[in-house]
Amino acid sequence: xxxxxxxxxxxxxxxxxxxxxxxxxxxxxxxxxxxxxxxxxxxxxxxxxxxxxxxxxxxxxxxxxxxxxxxxxxxxxxxxxxxxxxxxxxxxxxxxxxxxxxxxxxxxxxxxxxxxxxxxxxxxxxxxxxxxxxxxxxxxxxxxxxxxxxxxxxxxxxxxxxxxxx
Amino acid sequence: xxxxxxxxxxxxxxxxxxxxxxxxxxxxxxxxxxxxxxxxxxxxxxxxxxxxxxxxxxxxxxxxxxxxxxxxxxxxxxxxxxxxxxxxxxxxxxxxxxxxxxxxxxxxxxxxxxxxxxxxxxxxxxxxxxxxxxxxxxxxxxxxxxxxxxxxxxxxxxxxxxxxxxxxxxxxxxxxxxxxxxxxxxxxxxxxxxxxxxxxxxxxxxxxxxxxxxxxxxxxxxxxxxxxxxxxxxxxxxxxxxxxxxxxxxxxxxxxxxxxxxxxxxxxxxxxxxxxxxxxxxxxxxxxxxxxxxxxxxxxxxxxxxxxxxxxxxxxxxxxxxxxxxxxxxxxxxxxxxxxxxxxxxxxxxxxxxxxxxxxxx
Numbered sequence: 001x002x003x004x005x006x007x008x009x010x011x012x013x014x015x016x017x018x019x020x021x022x023x024x025x026x027x028x029x030x031x032x033x034x035x036x037x038x039x040x041x042x043x044x045x046x047x048x049x050x051x052x053x054x055x056x057x058x059x060x061x062x063x064x065x066x067x068x069x070x071x072x073x074x075x076x077x078x079x080x081x082x083x084x085x086x087x088x089x090x091x092x093x094x095x096x097x098x099x100x101x102x103x104x105x106x107x108x109x110x111x112x113x114x115x116x117x118x119x120x121x122x123x124x125x126x127x128x129x130x131x132x133x134x135x136x137x138x139x140x141x142x143x144x145x146x147x148x149x150x151x152x153x154x155x156x157x158x159x160x161x162x163x164x165x166x
Numbered sequence: 167x168x169x170x171x172x173x174x175x176x177x178x179x180x181x182x183x184x185x186x187x188x189x190x191x192x193x194x195x196x197x198x199x200x201x202x203x204x205x206x207x208x209x210x211x212x213x214x215x216x217x218x219x220x221x222x223x224x225x226x227x228x229x230x231x232x233x234x235x236x237x238x239x240x241x242x243x244x245x246x247x248x249x250x251x252x253x254x255x256x257x258x259x260x261x262x263x264x265x266x267x268x269x270x271x272x273x274x275x276x277x278x279x280x281x282x283x284x285x286x287x288x289x290x291x292x293x294x295x296x297x298x299x300x301x302x303x304x305x306x307x308x309x310x311x312x313x314x315x316x317x318x319x320x321x322x323x324x325x326x327x328x329x330x331x332x333x334x335x336x337x338x339x340x341x342x343x344x345x346x347x348x349x350x351x352x353x354x355x356x357x358x359x360x361x362x363x364x365x366x367x368x369x370x371x372x373x374x375x376x377x378x379x380x381x382x383x384x385x386x387x388x389x390x391x392x393x394x395x396x397x398x399x400x401x402x403x404x405x406x407x408x409x410x411x412x413x414x415x416x417x418x419x420x421x422x423x424x425x426x427x428x429x430x431x432x433x434x435x436x437x438x439x440x441x442x443x444x445x446x447x448x449x450x451x452x453x454x455x456x457x458x459x460x461x462x463x464x465x466x467x468x469x470x471x472x473x474x475x476x477x478x479x480x481x482x483x484x485x486x487x488x489x490x491x492x493x494x495x496x497x498x499x500x501x502x503x504x505x506x507x508x509x510x511x512x513x514x515x516x517x518x519x520x521x522x523x524x525x526x527x528x
Contacts, residue, residue, distance in 0.1 A: 083211065
């Protein structure tokens with residue numbers, strides 16, 4: 001079997017990963033495996049490779065050219081693709097569109113359903129501002145008939161309302 | 167906070183060894199960690215030494231006031247020699263990422279409570295990794311301990327949080343809850359009855375994943391598997407914990423069934439296997455790590471099936487930790503070659519088993 005990456009050499013490294021119900025195997029020659037850091041099993045998989053195993057590219061070239069670099073930490077799309085790591089919290093805003101697609105592929109969702117976090121310095125005014133924003137989002141979700149998302153936002157509003165009362 | 171030294175606290179972080187937790191004859195330990203980052207700093211991969219130092223001092227200052235960690239210990243990784251770092255790794259108290267074998271990053275630290283099984287890594291892949299490790303199978307309690315530390319820290323430290331994506335992490339595979347819950351589970355019954363692949367495949371299909379003893383990319387040795395949640399976003403913390411609890415409880419049931427089938431259908435084969443494992447451990451003069459782990463698995467199975475009356479599960483757990491390379495070198499206070507390590511390992515195991523001489527079961 002030939003290497004999935006270069007298509008020239010015989011594949012000797014075979015990696016299988018199963019996420020949700022999807023199983024995918026990547027076959028690589030030792031040189032390409034070394035290049036991707038897979039010759040040493042303890043190393044983390046680069047994001048592109050991780051997603052490649054699920055038969056998906058992290059992002060299309062077209063997507064990649066329209067965003068970044070991050071104005072705060074200067075992380076570029078290429079940095080992200082190579083390391084699989086974002087540089088700072090601000091990157092999540094810069095690459096928001098691309099990340100939404102990536103998160104959906106990794107987690108099957110883009111919406112945090114865990115605890116709602118209220119930062120320590122937040123004043124009553126901050127919380128009210130967030131509530132207003134969330135109510136607007138809820139309105140939009142209902143209009144778009146995205147009820148799954150609406151339910152999420154409604155819960156976030158409830159939690160935040162409780163937090164304000166305390 | 168006290169600065170840590172290995173001499174004064176030999177049992178540091180090893181509370182889980184005592185096999186006091188639920189289902190401890192199948193599940194060795196339960197671990198929960200959550201990833202958090204602070205607002206206003208780049209993630210670790212981009213952080214300058216000054217950022218890292220600021221993060222560590224901010225966190226320690228807040229922890230001085232926190233309930234479980236006010237009198238905890240702090241271990242600054244770059245203050246330790248290589249062997250001491252490996253000891254922490256062998257105790258599963260730090261990750262490879264925190265040690266970063268190529269160049270130990272500045273201000274990387276482990277902070278741990280001396281009273282509760284809870285602590286955190288600072289300046290790992292994420293600024294904070296809050297973690298707890300407990301004996302046996304107890305995801306809910308383990309989560310509660312981490313959650314309460316998170317509530318305390320989060321009330322004073324501004325975390326990087328996004329209204330849609332939740333807690334922001336350096337790697338998008340961790341964002342949302344940032345929560346990874348895992349159990350270290352011993353499945354010799356399923357391996358011997360050849361049911362293991364079916365079970366592991368089933369695990370993967372319900373959003374859980376499995377790894378070897380040392381986490382990502384490590385080999386499975388001694389029939390020990392680490393099972394954890396695969397995704398961190400789109401489910402609440404309670405749902406992730408409950409799901410792991412539910413699925414692993416099923417795996418524990420399958421394993422116990424497999425063990426009783428083995429005992430019913432091949433009692434002589436199993437009894438022979440268990441006593442051979444015991445005999446080799448008790449008398450061998452050189453033991454490789456993998457070999458020792460596989461033999462310990464046999465003895466662990468024998469204890470659970472009451473084919474042996476000793477050593478205790480505690481002795482087995484303790485041996486698993488203390489007969490690892492860095493621990494053996496620390497005990498001899500010098501570096502050892504592979505063959506010297508194997509000899510020292512066999513010595514350690516013989517001593518441990520002699521102190522806990524068993525008698526044949528019924």
